[in-house]
Every structure is written in structure tokens, then in C-alpha cells.
Amino acid sequence: MSPDMQEAFVPPARLLMGPGPINCDPRVLRAMSHQLIGQFDPEMTRCMNDAMALYRGVLRTGNPWTFLVDSTARGGIEACLASLLAPGDRVVVPVFGRFGHLLVEIAQRCAAQVRVIEVPWGEVARPEQLAEAIDRFGPKLVACVQGDTSTTMCQPLADLGQVCADKGVLLYCDATASVGGNALETDAWQLSAVSVGLQKCLAGPSGSAPVSLNEEAVAVIRARHHVEAGLRGADEAPGSGPRIQSNYFDLAMIMDYWGERRLNHHTEAASMLFCARECARILLREGVDAAVERHRINGGAMAAGLAALNLRLYGDPDHRMNNVVGVYIPDGLDGEALRRVLLADFGIEIGTSFGPLDGLIWRVGVMGYNARRDAVLVTLASLEQCLLRAGHRLSPGAAVAAALAHYDSAA
Amino acid sequence: MSPDMQEAFVPPARLLMGPGPINCDPRVLRAMSHQLIGQFDPEMTRCMNDAMALYRGVLRTGNPWTFLVDSTARGGIEACLASLLAPGDRVVVPVFGRFGHLLVEIAQRCAAQVRVIEVPWGEVARPEQLAEAIDRFGPKLVACVQGDTSTTMCQPLADLGQVCADKGVLLYCDATASVGGNALETDAWQLSAVSVGLQKCLAGPSGSAPVSLNEEAVAVIRARHHVEAGLRGADEAPGSGPRIQSNYFDLAMIMDYWGERRLNHHTEAASMLFCARECARILLREGVDAAVERHRINGGAMAAGLAALNLRLYGDPDHRMNNVVGVYIPDGLDGEALRRVLLADFGIEIGTSFGPLDGLIWRVGVMGYNARRDAVLVTLASLEQCLLRAGHRLSPGAAVAAALAHYDSAA
Numbered sequence: 001m002s003p004d005m006q007e008a009f010v011p012p013a014r015l016l017m018g019p020g021p022i023n024c025d026p027r028v029l030r031a032m033s034h035q036l037i038g039q040f041d042p043e044m045t046r047c048m049n050d051a052m053a054l055y056r057g058v059l060r061t062g063n064p065w066t067f068l069v070d071s072t073a074r075g076g077i078e079a080c081l082a083s084l085l086a087p088g089d090r091v092v093v094p095v096f097g098r099f100g101h102l103l104v105e106i107a108q109r110c111a112a113q114v115r116v117i118e119v120p121w122g123e124v125a126r127p128e129q130l131a132e133a134i135d136r137f138g139p140k141l142v143a144c145v146q147g148d149t150s151t152t153m154c155q156p157l158a159d160l161g162q163v164c165a166d167k168g169v170l171l172y173c174d175a176t177a178s179v180g181g182n183a184l185e186t187d188a189w190q191l192s193a194v195s196v197g198l199q200k201c202l203a204g205p206s207g208s209a210p211v212s213l214n215e216e217a218v219a220v221i222r223a224r225h226h227v228e229a230g231l232r233g234a235d236e237a238p239g240s241g242p243r244i245q246s247n248y249f250d251l252a253m254i255m256d257y258w259g260e261r262r263l264n265h266h267t268e269a270a271s272m273l274f275c276a277r278e279c280a281r282i283l284l285r286e287g288v289d290a291a292v293e294r295h296r297i298n299g300g301a302m303a304a305g306l307a308a309l310n311l312r313l314y315g316d317p318d319h320r321m322n323n324v325v326g327v328y329i330p331d332g333l334d335g336e337a338l339r340r341v342l343l344a345d346f347g348i349e350i351g352t353s354f355g356p357l358d359g360l361i362w363r364v365g366v367m368g369y370n371a372r373r374d375a376v377l378v379t380l381a382s383l384e385q386c387l388l389r390a391g392h393r394l395s396p397g398a399a400v401a402a403a404l405a406h407y408d409s410a411a
Numbered sequence: 412m413s414p415d416m417q418e419a420f421v422p423p424a425r426l427l428m429g430p431g432p433i434n435c436d437p438r439v440l441r442a443m444s445h446q447l448i449g450q451f452d453p454e455m456t457r458c459m460n461d462a463m464a465l466y467r468g469v470l471r472t473g474n475p476w477t478f479l480v481d482s483t484a485r486g487g488i489e490a491c492l493a494s495l496l497a498p499g500d501r502v503v504v505p506v507f508g509r510f511g512h513l514l515v516e517i518a519q520r521c522a523a524q525v526r527v528i529e530v531p532w533g534e535v536a537r538p539e540q541l542a543e544a545i546d547r548f549g550p551k552l553v554a555c556v557q558g559d560t561s562t563t564m565c566q567p568l569a570d571l572g573q574v575c576a577d578k579g580v581l582l583y584c585d586a587t588a589s590v591g592g593n594a595l596e597t598d599a600w601q602l603s604a605v606s607v608g609l610q611k612c613l614a615g616p617s618g619s620a621p622v623s624l625n626e627e628a629v630a631v632i633r634a635r636h637h638v639e640a641g642l643r644g645a646d647e648a649p650g651s652g653p654r655i656q657s658n659y660f661d662l663a664m665i666m667d668y669w670g671e672r673r674l675n676h677h678t679e680a681a682s683m684l685f686c687a688r689e690c691a692r693i694l695l696r697e698g699v700d701a702a703v704e705r706h707r708i709n710g711g712a713m714a715a716g717l718a719a720l721n722l723r724l725y726g727d728p729d730h731r732m733n734n735v736v737g738v739y740i741p742d743g744l745d746g747e748a749l750r751r752v753l754l755a756d757f758g759i760e761i762g763t764s765f766g767p768l769d770g771l772i773w774r775v776g777v778m779g780y781n782a783r784r785d786a787v788l789v790t791l792a793s794l795e796q797c798l799l800r801a802g803h804r805l806s807p808g809a810a811v812a813a814a815l816a817h818y819d820s821a822a
Binding site: 002006008009010014020021024030047053057074102110197205206207228231264268271285 | 418424429431443483493520610654655656657658682688689692754760
């Protein structure tokens with residue numbers, strides 16, 4: 001063991017202003033450091049039931065089946081798709097960024113037939129496009145990202161939900177990056193299944209994926225319900241329908257674990273449960289609408305400040321997420337070198353980009369615990385210094401002034 | 412929101428002496444409460460590399476590909492099997508408890524052909540049985556549990572490893588419940604792939620699954636390597652071989668994330684990473700051999716004490732795990748009622764059982780942070796009181812005396 005590894009790891013102080021993860025709310029860190037209790041302890045069951053009720057509030061739904069998957073947000077997506085889709089099923093996916101590609105890729109691994117609606121990066125899909133794709137392809141499911149941090153775009157979902165409802169198609173939504181910072185109305189928008197993560201506007205770490213399923217989605221999943229050989233009674237049938245291809249992400253079995261039957265499945269990641277419960281509690285104490293408004297105001301201040309740094313904002317301004325802003329890297333400036341200086345000298349992290357936007361834009365996040373005035377102002381002040389030193393032309397002081405003016409006008 | 416849910420959840424004090432999860436080492440809880448850093452921060456990369464090196468020590472291997480899967484231990488099993496097995500591949504699984512059934516079930520969901528070696532519960536598989544099954548069935552892989560908490564049996568693996576090596580078959584081992592409390596020699600025993608969890612003898616919570624792959628296993632997995640559409644370069648081929656059926660558990664992609672390339676996959680569950688690193692560090696500071704010996708002594712003291720409570724021990728005494736002891740519930744005694752009293756009045760949890768042992772035995776764990784003299788003695792003293800009140804005939808004081816005598820003889 002090297003000398004370093006003999007010591008406990010203590011992470012350096014960082015202000016995380018990228019597309020996520022971001023800094024946790026200190027109350028969430030405290031929740032995670034609690035000692036464990038047993039998996040079927042009555043207090044554990046109560047905590048699980050609390051988490052179900054709290055996430056109904058966060059996701060604005062009455063869905064009884066609202067619970068946690070023990071994985072990062074990506075695992076929540078796979079759990080929904082693998083449980084909803086059987087081989088050969090048809091799916092339509094609007095792709096307007098990297099996470100749309102991910103939905104396609106996961107659906108393909110479920111052996112589904114996927115039809116993509118290609119949307120130029122920086123824009124969102126229109127309901128007419130979806131209606132047309134559904135009419136032509138006849139899918140069982142539409143899978144859509146709400147906020148795609150890769151492009152900073154937020155897909156309006158109410159109209160898509162109506163289209164799907166009219167045509168009798170299930171609508172799954174990955175709202176990981178948007179939940180808590182942008183309106184998300186599971187029931188009002190007629191979403192059949194939603195999955196999220198904690199590490200964006202919910203002010204927690206990655207590692208737990210809340211999901212919610214409406215009655216229709218539950219019926220589809222339950223039709224493929226199985227009980228493990230080591231658990232079922234001697235006279236009990238193993239199950240019905242083709243097996244869901246993943247054991248770990250089999251939502252029918254996970255519902256047996258979170259439901260009345262309390263059938264053992266995985267060993268619940270108790271620390272992440274405590275933490276997920278606390279993320280939801282904090283958000284509901286503030287109020288979902290108030291939290292969204294806080295993200296809108298702080299995200300707006302950041303955007304105003306970045307524009308005043310003589311940086312051009314990326315993407316359709318009508319559909320930007322509240323919690324992440326893309327800006328073009330100025331011509332001739334080494335974007336990665338600047339990010340390294342900002343991190344090493346100021347302890348502040350902003351985001352790079354993927355795929356077609358790699359090297360073209362930075363992504364600046366304002367979310368969760370960091371959707372705060374001081375975090376916005378410190379980031380703008382420090383970024384200004386780095387840009388100046390890199391030779392970028394800007395008006396010193398203008399960024400913070402613009403952000404402050406934005407706060408004043410919003411007050 | 413009900414008044415309860417408006418408050419932070421504070422778990423009650425519990426001494427967890429079941430088959431796991433158990434209480435965390437306080438240093439692990441502290442590690443988990445650290446503030447986050449960015450996913451590609453140099454300090455994050457260092458922490459990930461530390462974890463890889465530390466788990467090589469824990470698993471006694473030189474395998475470069477030793478890393479974490481972001482799920483509970485069950486997800487680590489699925490990641491190994493789904494990445495190693497393509498549809499139609501043949502697998503042999505010795506089943507001597509519930510977790511053997513789980514391996515069968517997961518392998519079947521990977522569309523593999525599974526041949527079971529049925530072993531009576533309370534015993535372990537013999538190398539001749541394995542050799543014969545391999546000769547008859549010609550599998551690509553043997554999948555085996557080391558310590559199956561459902562029966563408290565610990566499968567000897569050195570001989571099975573030799574059989575597999577001689578016959579050119581891969582050997583995967585689920586060592587979740589045994590690692591740290593029983594000898595586990597990944598390299599010396601010629602294991603191709605191993606996965607574990609933190610919530611047993613490693614004194615951590617459920618939620619991270621360390622895995623290790625030898626060169627052969629890596630070659631099998633890499634033959635099906637793919638890069639996601641949203642990430643790969645314009646000229647890059649998508650990949651080779653049939654796709655691994657899970658995106659989340661695609662170890663080839665997870666290796667791209669943990670390796671030099673640092674290709675984004677999931678968002679690393681940083682808090683669980685900090686915690687996993689600390690679990691390994693603590694174990695290596697003590698020394699793996701010393702930790703195994705501690706489990707052997709404390710587990711032995713518990714077994715001696717339980718026998719002195721006039722309880723009959725379960726299973727083949729030559730193959731008991733060090734860290735969990737099964738005892739028959741005395742005739743006419745309501746096992747669940749006693750467990751409830753022990754929990755409610757004494758704050759101590761012991762385990763119930765599954766499947767064929769349901770209602771027949773209790774399982775008492777002595778593991779990780781709780782493999783301590785005080786935890787053993789307090790459990791025996793409290794259990795004695797509950798048994799006495801339930802009318803069980805025993806010699807008061809004999810259990811603690813037997814445990815103390817065991818400690819003396821081991822000193």
C-alpha cells in the first residue's frame with residue numbers, strides 16, 4: 001500500500017458549477033452518515049414508505065408505485081426500459097442530445113425496434129413530429145429525455161403526453177437532469193413512467209434512481225412478473241410472460257420488495273435511501289414551485305452574467321433548461337486549458353461537452369444546493385479573471401453587474 | 412407531507428447481528444459524508460485509482476481490472492454474468508443455497524444454458540462433481556457462490572479453480588458474503604472473475620460492488636466492446652461482437668470509464684466510492700489475514716455461546732463460514748416473535764431464513780465492524796434473556812462463559 005492509500009481520502013474543496021454532479025446539501029451528507037439499520041426493520045420499512053410518499057410529491061404524482069432503484073440515474077432508465085420493453089417491441093425516441101442516444105442504445109439492448117426522431121442539437125422535438133412518427137411506426141412506447149444537459153435543452157412534455165394518450169402509447173421520461181429545477185408534472189402531463197437521479201437539482205450524490213410508474217405501466221410490467229426460485233413457495237408458479245431480461249432491474253420484483261410482500265431482492269442501499277429521502281424532504285420543505293423558481297432566477301442571473309462576459313449563449317433561448325447554460329468557447333481560446341486553471345486556482349468546476357459539441361461549448365450549471373446567489377457571483381468573478389488572463393476581450397465588472405441587475409429585476 | 416416526513420430521518424440505535432447488512436465502521440460513515448468533487452477531477456481519478464489498487468489487496472490479485480460497479484452486490488453479479496455470457500453459452504452452477512439459485516436465475520436471463528449441480532442445503536460441492544458436470548456439459552463458465560449466507564456454508568474454491576483451469580473453463584465467484592471474513596485468494600485459486608459487496612465483512616453499507624477480472628475474462632468481455640453513439644468519434648466503429656445485453660452492466664464500457672480513456676458512462680456514485688475506498692483501506696490496515704482470523708475467533712465464540720444456550724448448530728461443521736452461524740429454532744418456540752422482542756427491547760437484530768429453512772433456523776452474524784468481543788457477548792446475554800422468557804431450557808450464564816472460554820483458548 002502506498003503511503004497515500006494508508007490515509008483516509010479527503011476530497012479537496014470544490015465549487016461544482018458544471019452539468020452535475022454538484023455539491024450536496026450539507027443535510028444530505030449528514031443523512032448519509034447515519035448508522036445502518038436492518039433491511040426489514042420496521043423503521044427501515046417506514047423510511048422506505050416515507051421515500052415513496054416524498055417522491056410522489058417531488059414528481060407530482062399520485063402513483064402508488066413510486067420508489068427507488070439502487071443504481072445511478074442511468075440504471076433507473078434501464079430499469080424502466082428493460083421492464084417495459086419485450087424483444088421486438090417498437091419504441092419511438094426523439095433524440096436532441098446525448099441522452100437521447102442513450103435511450104436508443106438501451107432500448108436496442110432490450111431487443112426493441114427503435115425509430116428515432118432526429119432533432120438538431122440545440123432544439124427540441126415538436127408534437128406533430130411525434131404524432132407522425134407514432135402513426136407511421138405504431139410503437140408501444142415513446143421514450144424521451146426532459147432536460148438533456150448535453151445541449152442544455154428542455155423538452156416540453158405536456159403536448160407529447162397528450163399525443164401519446166390520444167394514440168394509446170406509453171410515454172417514458174428521463175427527467176434526471178431537470179427534476180426540481182424545471183417544472184415536471186407526472187400526472188398532469190400523462191407520463192406513464194418517469195425516472196430521475198439525485199445529483200442535479202435534488203442536491204444529492206449520484207447513486208439512487210427514483211422512479212414512478214402509472215397504472216398502465218405497472219400492468220405492462222406485472223404481466224411479466226416472476227418470483228425467484230430461492231424465494232417462492234413450493235406450490236407457487238414461477239411467473240407469467242417472458243422474463244424481464246435483467247434480474248437487478250426487474251421492476252416487478254423490485255415492487256415485490258417495496259410493496260406489502262417485502263420479498264427480498266437486492267439488499268437495499270440504506271445510506272443512499274437515507275440520502276434520497278432527505279433530498280426529497282428538503283425539496284418539499286422549500287416547495288417544488290419555489291425550487292423551480294429559484295433555479296429559474298439563479299440560472300437567469302448566470303446566463304446574463306455569461307453574456308456580459310462577451311460569451312455567446314448556446315441553443316434555442318425558448319427551450320433552455322433553468323439549471324444549465326451553454327456558452328460558446330471564444331475562437332482561438334483553449335477551452336480545456338481555461339477549465340483547468342479555473343479548477344486548480346479557483347477550485348471551481350465548469351463543464352466540457354460531448355460529441356458534436358466537444359470543444360465548442362462550455363456548460364455552466366446552477367443547480368441544487370449551488371443554485372445560490374453567492375455561487376453564481378463567485379463563478380462569474382473567477383471566470384472573468386481566467387478569461388482576461390487568456391486574452392479574451394470583455395468589460396471588467398460587467399458580468400457581476402449584469403447578474404445583480406437580473407436579481408434586482410426578479411425580486 | 413405528514414409531520415414525521417417533515418423531519419430528517421434518524422435511524423434508531425441497532426446492533427445488527429444478522430447475515431448482513433451490519434453496522435458500518437464509523438470511519439466508513441465519515442468517508443461517506445464528505446462533500447463531492449467532479450467526475451473527472453484529478454482528485455476523483457486518483458480516488459478511483461486508489462480504490463482499484465486497494466481492492467487488488469482485498470481480493471489478493473494482481474488483476475489490473477479491479478474496480479467498482481455502482482449497484483448493490485447483486486448488480487455486481489449481474490454485471491459479471493451479463494458481460495461474460497452471450498446467448499446460448501453454457502454455464503454450470505453448483506447450488507447449495509439461495510444465492511446459487513440467484514446465479515442460475517441471472518444466467519438464464521442472459522439466455523445462457525444452465526446446468527445445476529444440486530447440493531443438499533447445509534453442504535458444499537465437491538470437485539469431482541464439478542469435473543463430471545464440466546465433462547458432460549462442456550460449459551464456457553462455472554459460476555459459484557463462496558459463502559452462501561442462506562445456509563452459512565463456505566464453498567472451498569482452490570480445488571474448483573484447479574478443475575476449471577485444467578479443463579479450460581472460466582470460473583466466476585460471488586464472494587459478497589465471505590470476503591474479508593474468510594480466506595479468498597483470487598489469483599492463487601485461479602478465479603477468472605470475482606464480485607463482492609461492502610455490507611458484510613467489509614463493514615460498509617450496501618451500494619457498491621467491487622469486481623475483479625483476470626486477463627482471460629477481460630479478453631472475453633472486450634470481444635464484445637462497444638462505444639455509445641453519443642460518445643464515439645465520427646470515424647470510430649460502434650464495436651465488435653454481439654452487444655452485451657445491459658448498458659449499465661456492460662463491463663467493457665465500465666472499463667473504458669475506469670481506464671485511461673475515461674469515457675463517460677454512468678455518473679460515478681462518488682459517496683459510495685469514498686466509502687468503498689475506506690472499507691478497503693481499513694481492511695488492509697488491519698491486514699486481510701488478521702481480519703479473517705478475527706472473524707474466525709469471534710464467529711467461533713458466538714457458535715460456542717449459542718451451543719451453550721442449548722441451541723443446535725446448523726450445517727456441516729467443516730464448512731461453516733466464519734462470519735455467520737445458523738442455529739435451529741427450538742421446537743415449539745415462535746422464532747419470529749423472539750426476533751421481534753430481541754429487536755424491540757434489546758435493539759439487537761438476528762436473521763430469519765429463506766426457502767427450505769424458513770422458520771427452521773435463525774442466522775446470527777458476526778462480521779465486519781461487529782466481529783468484536785463486546786458485540787458477541789451482548790448478543791449472547793440478550794438472547795439468553797429472550798430464550799428464558801420464551802420458556803427455553805438453558806443453563807443461565809453458560810453462553811457467555813463458553814464464549815469467554817473460547818476467547819481464552821484462542822488467545
